[in-house]
Amino acid sequence: MTKVxxxxIQHLEAAQWAVDAGADAVGFIFADSRRRITLEKAAAISDSLPESILRIGVFxxxxxxxxxxxxxxANLDYVQLHGDESxxxxxGLNIPYIKAVSIKxxxxxxxxxxxxxxxxxxDSGKGPYRGGNGTSFDWDYLRDYHSNNRRLILAGGLKKENIREAIKKVRPYMVDVSSGVESGGIKDKEKIVEFIKEVREINSDSESGELQ
Incomplete structure (x- = not known):
């Protein structure tokens, strides 16, 4: 079952759309990005979310x-590290972390x-930022990848139109979407709902053996 x-996330309204649509996690970007959010604002949004939702901070x-x-x-469950962290x-952090690796x-x-x-x-290595560029890499690289029980999160250029192909090839633990659920650089309720609905349908097909 691929999670989403x-x-x-920059506004409580968008976070609530994600929660209501069935998202498993939301991400707050504290690094250089057009989606950057302050710690204070992220904390206020985080406090309003149900405990079941993972809160992930991007640095x-x-x-x-x-x-x-x-x-x-900000009551974060994980820090997601997109830099040169060794x-x-x-x-040595002693806090749960997700290391991001650019795949070129x-x-x-x-x-x-x-x-x-x-x-x-x-994530894709293409674009001006360390992540969140809305570009994808060759998912075939991961078709035969053995994760040794590692929980793999797939990011980069994901949207409703390509998520089935991405999940079919990569079989990730979680997919990470941002620009793919935006219109004009702003989170779009309909796109969030449609993206998550598509992932749920893919999960259903996988369980029934229809996703080959």
Whole structure:
């Protein structure tokens, strides 16, 4: 059963749309991005969400102190790290983390085992930002990838029109969508609902053996 994370949340209304549509997680971006949000605003949104929703904060090269402070202030369940954080730095955080790895070539997958067997996010290496560029990579790279029980999160250019192909090829634990549920750079309620509905239908097809 592939889970859904709606990232780049900036307003309570959008967070509520995601929750109501059946999202499993929301993401707040604290790094350089047009979707950047303040800790104070993220904390207010986080406090209004049901406990069942994972709250994930996105950072680039933040210090351990900054990360620990953000987790406490915004009630984050995970920090998602898109910078040059080393495996040793990640292990030393003592807080749940998701390491993001940019995939430009198939051999970039060789980096994944360095970060243990927790959740890891794979994203496209194309675009001006460390993530959230709305671009995808070749999902065939992951068709025969053995995760060793690692929970893989797939990000990068996902939308309703391509999510079936992405899940069929990658079989991720979770998919991470942002620009694919926006109109004019703003979260779109209908697109959030339709994207999550599509993932649920794919999950149903997978359980019945129809997703080959």
């Amino acid at each position: 994370k709606v990232c780049g 680039v090269n933040a210090s351990k102190k900054e990360l620990q402070s953000a987790v406490k202030m 495996p040793a730095f990640c292990r 070539e198939k051999n970039d997958l060789d980096k994944l085992p360095e970060f243990g067997e927790e959740m890891i996010l794979v």
